[in-house]
Amino acid sequence: MVPREIEQWTNRNYPKPQVDPEWLAQCYNYLVSELGIARNDITALTKNIESQLLQSDLHDSTLPQTGLPENPASLHAVNLPPFLLLQVVSIMEIGHxxxxxxxxxxxxxxxxxxxxxxxxxxxxxxxxxxxxxYPRGMLSLELSDGYNVIKAIEYRRLDGLKLGETPLGYKV
Known part of the structure; x- marks a missing residue:
């Protein structure tokens, strides 16, 4: 059973899309049983859970319909919520x-x-x-919450994204 502090930390730091409780429990059990992290070492557990989450496919680690709206086309010219975890599905240079x-x-x-x-x-x-x-001007991206995909264009240069270097699945 996942300690309440870890569930609260996960919900606070990754509210959208919501982390799947079953995935979280499996991740917690793996960290405790396989990696030998103490059950009461909340700092080490949360650090490792975060690492696992950011390396996972969001389709496997999050709940459906808790990230992007069901109709992503309704997001045209809309700012996304302040913290919404998305993964890069496609990256393309459109400035050159x-x-x-x-x-x-x-x-x-x-x-x-x-x-x-x-x-x-x-x-x-x-x-x-x-x-x-690769020459760098402006990037066009496809981003996913694990279930829905939206198209995005870089408004300002995001130095962490580079064509030919940024792996698909990279979290933003």
Whole structure:
């Protein structure tokens, strides 16, 4: 059973969409039984629950119809509530031409072909510093609460979002 303090913390910090109580209980049990976190260590538990939530697919960890309205089209030109957890489903640069984006993509491919295995780091991935960055103007996004999807356009530059670097599922 999840302690009341953790339920209150979750509801206070992640009100929309609401965290699924069953998911929360499973997460809590995993942290206590598998990771050995003490049941009374609320700070460590909440930190780890938050980490698990932000890494999860919101469809798996939240309740339906507790985030975005059922008809997301009704949100046209409306400000969202102050705290609404959404995940990036799609990210696209709309401030630059497809031609310039394709040129950057081609440079990535050529760099990868030339670098071969020597350019790979310990984890098997290429480091971002070695490759050209995509031009950055304005991003178009599709965001989801795990059940509904809305389209959004960056009003002001969000430095945490970068084409080619920001993974899908990233939480905003």
């Amino acid at each position: 031409s497809a031609f310039s984006l394709q040129n950057t993509r081609q440079a990535w491919i050529e760099k990868a072909d030339l670098a071969g295995l020597a350019a790979r780091e310990d984890d098997g991935e290429y480091s971002a510093g070695e490759f050209p960055r």
